[in-house]
Amino acid sequence: MNQLFADIESHSAAYLDRLVQVTAQPSIAAKGLGIAAVADLLTSMLRAIGFQVEQVDTDGSPVILAQMEGAGPQTLLFYNHYDVQPADPLEAWTTPPFEPTIREGKLFARGVADNKGAIIARIGAIESYLRVRGRLPVNLVWVIEGEEEIGSVHLHQFVTGREELLRTPLGCVWEAGGRNALERYEIALGCKGILYLELRTRGAARDLHSALAAVVANPAWRLLWALDSLKGPNGRIRIPGFSDDVRPPTPAQRRALAAMDYPEEQVRALYGIDSFLDGLTGLPLKERLVFGPTCNIDGFHTGYSGPGSKTVLPQEAMAKVDFRLVPDQQPAHVLELLRAHLDREGFSDVEIAWWEGEAPSASDPDHPFVQEAVSVAAQVYGHSPNVVPMSPGSGPTYLLCAQFGVPTVTAGVGYADSRAHAPDENIRLADWSDHMRYIVTLLERFAQP
C-alpha cells in the first residue's frame, strides 16, 4: 500500500489541478448549462489514463460509460454524476461558485462535494494504481451520468439494452457520503425510492370575488380535503394497500441499524426542534428514519398570499407531494393505489398533473462485497465505518444496480459541513486524499484471490 499511497501523495498537486479545472466549469442539468463541456472534459481525462469511453446519448444529458479491462475475471462498477445543482443564491457565496478557491485546507466550489470531488479523486486513484501496479486487478465499468440532480430522468434510456453489462459487476461503488457529524466515515447501502407528484384542482374559469364562495366551489378546499384523506393526524398513511409491499428489515439490517450513529441531540439542535415526530427516540427513531415510508407535502399554492387582504375565490389549487418508498414499494404501483384511493374517496376531480419516481433498494449488510467495502474503510479511516442500511434520500440505485442484483456502497469525499446543494459548498482536501487511498485499497483487495 505504501507505494500506492506515496504515488498519490507525489501526484496530488496535478490531481488537484484537475479538480480545479472541472469545478471551474458549470454543469447545471436543471438549466442545461455547460453539460457537454464537462462531459467532454471528463471523457478526455478518462481516455488519458487508459479508459475506453463512450458518451451515450439520451433525450437529456449524455451518460459517460468508461470501461477498462483488468487482470482478473471480476468486474466492479463505479457510479457518479457530473451535473451539479444551480448555484443560487449567488450573493450567499464567500467566493464565486465557479471560481474554485482553497481556504484553510478546504476547496470551495459548486459541485466539489456533490460530486465532482469523488470523480476526480477516483481518476487520480486509478492513475496511481496503474502507474504502480501496471494493470487493474478487476475490470472496471464506470457510469457517470449528467442528470442526477434532476432525478436521473433519462438514465433508463442508458440502462435499456445494457442489462447484460449491468448484471456483471460483483458490486458498485456509488457516490455520496463521507464523514458524518461525529467524524465517522459513513457507508450507505442503497436509497429509499420516491414518488413525486403534483395534485391539481380546478374551479371557475377565472379567479372570482370571494363573496361568490356562497355558491361556487372553491378548489383550494377540494385539494385540502383530498390531502387530508392521504394521512391522518396519527401519521398513518391512509391509502389502502400502500404498505402491502413494505418488507420488514432483515436481522442483518436490524443489527446494522442498532450499530448506526444517530446523534439525536445534535440533530435536534441543528434543526431547531424539541423532539422528533411522535416522540421517537433510540432504535425506533432510527428504524423510522431509515425504513419508514413517508407522505410529505412539499408545497401548496392557491389564491392570494401577499400582504394584507385580497378577497378572492381562486380558480385553481396545486400541491406538490412526495412519498419516500422502501423495499419493495414501486412508484408506479403506489401511483395506481393513490389514484384509486382518490376516486373511491370522491376526489376524481383531483388531477395528478405530473409525476416521477425511483424505486427503493437496500443492499444486504452481510453481502461479501459490502463486507469488503466496510473492512477497507476500517483499514483506511482507522475506525469501523458507520453503516446506514439504506439512505433516507433517493437515487437511481435500483435502476442501475439493485434490479440486477448488484449491491451498492456509497463512497464520498464530504463531511458534515460540506454544504451540498447550498452556498459555500466545500470539501476538506484531507478527506479528498482519503478517498483516493480508499479506492486504491479497495482495488488492491481484489488483487488477492
Ligand SMILES: [Zn+2]
Ligand atoms: Zn446532489
